[in-house]
Amino acid sequence: MITLPLSALEVAMVQTGTRAVDTLGQTTEFARRLDALGYRRLWYAEHHHSPAIGAFPPVVLTAHAAASTSSIRLGSGGVMAPNHAPIMLAEQFGTLAALHPDRIDLGLGRGPGTFDDSTARALRRGAGPTTDDEYRDDVASTLRYLVDEVALGPLPEPWLLSSSTAGAALAAELGLPIAFAHHIRPDNTLAAVDHYRAHFAPSPWCERPRVLLCVETVCAETQEEAARLAGPMDVVKAGLLNGRSDVPFPTPAEAAVHPFTEGERRALASFRAYQAHGTPEAAVRRLTELAAATDADELMLVTPVYALADRLRSYELVKQHAALTEAGTG
Template sequence: MIDLPLSVLEVSMVEDGRPTTEALANCAGIADELESLGYGRIWFAEHHHSPAIGAFPPAVMTAHVAAVTSSIRVGSGGVLAPNHAPVMVAEQFTTLAGLHPDRIDLGIGRGPGTFHEGTARGLRRGAGPVTDDEYRGDVAAVLGLVAELQFGALPEPWLLASSDAGAELAAALGLPIAFAHHIRPDNTVRALERYRAAFRPSRWAEEPRVLVCVQVVCGETEERVAAMARPMDVVKLGLLKGHSEEAFPSPEAAAARQFTTEEEDLLAGFRAHQAEGTPDHVGRRFAQLADATGADELMMVTPVYDLGNRIRSFELVSELKGDGTGT
């Protein structure tokens, strides 16, 4: 059984051979299913100019999904501060919080959200990568404006992190932290130790609060899981080797891809830190992650081809909770 609240990060994979509009429509469908299954929250990630992930702005998706659901928390995971004026982020999410009280999350992150250099520079109006001081200033400015505006209610702020520096910033600002274990699993435990050691209470959180995001693919058999996970393996391999993204392939196309022994070992090393397998295996991995990280909540990213497959994975995981998956 799983004792922690569970939630979902939706990265809106654009499946090869299917229109982008289908990925867009799936976002609301997934949220509706998650709400019925008792999940606590769904977040939308910010990406740009990606062949595999839809460029669906988190604020827009949050507004849409919050309007067609009734209880699940909805928000950004995250909105990337360097790409936006702080006042716009604050206005968007305080407005959403006013429209949907006690349901809106504002997860803030740092990366550009793209591997395309021209797009990254365009988002920054020609400026180079953000510095540590600029990022800290942007996050502080967003928080200050959110506190001032208060359009009837406040969004719940989180800082997304995948490094020691991000963890230390979350601690200094007194923010709950959402750690990207699905991106930097080798750094999770150390960074969270630094976060807890340096945490300063604030109006946003009186004590450290930790959400850990993990890649999850759950199926009835190991063979089924391997087939469902294979398309993301193709995309992930490029990322692990430092290449740019490629289109999210169909299961048939992914099955036809041949990996070298070295590539298989690289993928196996990544999967060892995630939670891919039958329900029993996923349950054990969740327990291990919770024990190692002290997480207060686990968030799943489930990048598999076909909406029905993703929903079935969420259903199987929800059955591991004896008292519901909500917060």
Template sequence: MIDLPLSALEVSIVEAGTTPADALANCQHSAQELSRLGYHRLWFAEHHHSLAIGAFPPALLAAHTAATTTGLRLGSGGVLAPNHAPITVAEQFATLATLHPDRIDLGIGRGPGTFHEPTARALRRGADPATDDEYRSDVAATLDHLLDVGIGELPEPWLLASSDAGAEVAASLGLPIAFAHHIRPDNTLAALKRYRDAFRPSRWSDAPRVLVCVETVCADTEERAAELARPMDIIKAAILQGHPDQPFPTPAAAAAHRFTAEEEQALGAFVAQQARGTRDTVEAALTRIVEATGADELMTVTPVHSTPDRHRSFALVRDLVRRG
């Protein structure tokens, strides 16, 4: 049995044949289920202009969910620093932390949250993508503003990363790191070593702290898990082919889809580093990842079409992790 805090990342899937309003409702149903199951945190991701994922601001989702659940820590996984004024992010999350003491996290990330260039430029008010130096400056400014706004309680800040560069920012600012193993698993081990080697203690953390996020789909049979995960595999394959703006397909449409040999190879390499299958398979995969990374906390993301099937996966995975 895995002995770590267990958390979840919500990416707000807009299922084929549904609306963004339905996706919002599903988010809240999932939050209630995660709270009932005793998950530690629930973070909301920032996305824009996507047919498959809702454009719901993490701060708003965290605020609503904090008011309608108990126990769960809520936050951003993450709010994307280049898209926002640092003082605005600080004010929003300091307000949330004061309204909901000891329950709010501020996960900060870098990407634009969209593959649509006009939307990315609109988020930046026409500016070019942030450089490494600009990103680090934005994160540092956000932390400084948290201390200056003087509202009351403070959120717990985390730095989201999927590369060595992100790991270096987290280490230099003394932040806990949430690593996106579910996006770039090939980068995980080297980046976490760099983070631990370069970590500088700060008021935010006196030692390195590592959360690892893993794509996790657990079902009663291997075949069912593969069926549930296949729609997201189609989204990944489309991204690999340079066609990221795809709707999230139904399981029936996904079953009829045929991958190219190149896509099959790339997806197979990715799946081998995630956690997909029955309870035994998922437990073994998560255990390997935890042991390899030395993670202090485990976060799962479960991008499947059916909300009941997501909830079943949440429950099966919860039974694999020791309750705190």
């Protein structure tokens, strides 16, 4: 039974046969529908130079969605701190928080947001990968600028994104709530969350450890339909397993005939076992298990399926079945 708040991560997949502008146009409908369904928050991820994911700045999508919705919290999940000047992040999200009080989140992450080295260097004006110390300074500086330079009124709620124990350690040190990318590195989840709780130091931002767990969730009326909807992202993942980040996001029909190798099938099945795929009963049961195993405070669902209608239906089914189980009727 899920009694935790449910949230969503938008990765803005660009469907084969469409343009990025078409994906961008769908983000408004998606945000409005999640708002109506009662999801707690909707975050936007920073990505660059990918045929499968739109390069839409999280701050811009956050601003647009905040003006198009009424109650759902909005923000970044995340902006990649090394790609941006800390004072600019503070000013941008501080301004949004002043315009939309108590509705803006600032999720900070470390990665480049791209698998392309030349793009990563361009984002950092020729600099190489950030060091641990540089990343810590970026996050700490952003927090300091929020208070010292931006304080226009209500501030955004800061979160630290993590997919490793190192990220969890920084969140604990700085006293920030943590959003753990279980949908990326499920093998790291339990160790990272345990480390975070064991070493957490309260701060003005967060008095106690708070854990948001992001889980890949693909839900449909039948197991077979959920598997069909998950097929396009399986093709993209198989490309990444082979060092290819240039694989487009195919249609379900194209994915159904994709020639996966046996090794790819095993790897994809292993990953899927850690996530929440299937019927509403199966998906909610798996989310409940993950919440219990991690003692999470909140679950964030990421649903990379091809069509907007199918994606919205997945979120609707999970929300409906979670409500039924909470009421003791499901």
